[in-house]
Amino acid sequence: MTNEAVLEKSAAEPATYTVGEAWRNLVQDPAMFLRYWNYKGAVLSGVVRAPIFLVTYLVAKEGLKLAIGAALVQFGYRFVFAGLSGALIQSFRRVEPPWKALLTIMLALPAFSHLLEFCFQALFAYLTGTTNHTDEAIIRSICFTIISALFTLFIMRRNVLIVGEEESKSLLHDVLRLPFLIFDFIAFVPNEIASLFRRGAYLSVILGIAGFGFFSQMLVWAVTNRAFWTYGGGKDLGLLKYWGVDGIAALILAIVLSLFVPTRNSLHRTKH
Numbered sequence: 001m002t003n004e005a006v007l008e009k010s011a012a013e014p015a016t017y018t019v020g021e022a023w024r025n026l027v028q029d030p031a032m033f034l035r036y037w038n039y040k041g042a043v044l045s046g047v048v049r050a051p052i053f054l055v056t057y058l059v060a061k062e063g064l065k066l067a068i069g070a071a072l073v074q075f076g077y078r079f080v081f082a083g084l085s086g087a088l089i090q091s092f093r094r095v096e097p098p099w100k101a102l103l104t105i106m107l108a109l110p111a112f113s114h115l116l117e118f119c120f121q122a123l124f125a126y127l128t129g130t131t132n133h134t135d136e137a138i139i140r141s142i143c144f145t146i147i148s149a150l151f152t153l154f155i156m157r158r159n160v161l162i163v164g165e166e167e168s169k170s171l172l173h174d175v176l177r178l179p180f181l182i183f184d185f186i187a188f189v190p191n192e193i194a195s196l197f198r199r200g201a202y203l204s205v206i207l208g209i210a211g212f213g214f215f216s217q218m219l220v221w222a223v224t225n226r227a228f229w230t231y232g233g234g235k236d237l238g239l240l241k242y243w244g245v246d247g248i249a250a251l252i253l254a255i256v257l258s259l260f261v262p263t264r265n266s267l268h269r270t271k272h
Contacts, residue, residue, distance in 0.1 A: 018100075026088070033088070036090055037163075038082070038084075039171075040086070042079045045078045045082030046078045048144075049082075050071040050072070050074045050075040052140055052144065053067070053073075053074045056136055069128065070124060070128075073124045089153050090162050093156040098157070101153060102150065109145065113145055139223075140222070140223050143223050151182075155177075160174045160178075161174050187254070189251070189254075192208075193208045212251050213245065213248040213251075216243050216244050216247025216248070217242060220243035227242070228242045
């Protein structure tokens, strides 16, 4: 895997380090979690995660009070933990090659985060007699963690949502940049696959598209609790009813658009 196929590092960033060095820094200086406790991530994560549990309980017709209670438990937990996980992700934002940072964050963060989350939410569910809904909410929350961890690392490598460093800005400044970064994040995969296609790396293109299809199938299946969907309450759509096939179709369309729309990097090279 080449550096072109992973998250780019800003040219203005200082010296980088390895995954081992990043872990060593955390072990030797655990106070880093407090020093770089990420209040930005704490606020945003609490605001975004709480509705997952609110909606899950409301859909299950458990009543507004229980739904709000589950949401408040999640908000409190996420407010504390997201600050710590933000510090963890920030400590890996300068790891090279970037794909190692991605793999580490995707494995370490959900495992630790959702073990604690399950304990908190399971206790609430036990006390309120709503244990049937904890697993559903946790699975959806895990899916959100995977995407949010990738996105957080992506934007932190662009000096957004970081704290305690020279490049850090205000929360308002970072929030105003998020719409543009969300677009860049969504366009990242099709742009990179289009770049591979231009270089003639066709096997990598096929593997990338297939991998995205598998990821789409598993992710949406976990969120919706359905392996496929049908039109009009049960009409068969053939292969198009599977999330993975829909994801592949959407990705191919995005790749085609990327092949014909010049990226900012290509425009920059053309000018020079």
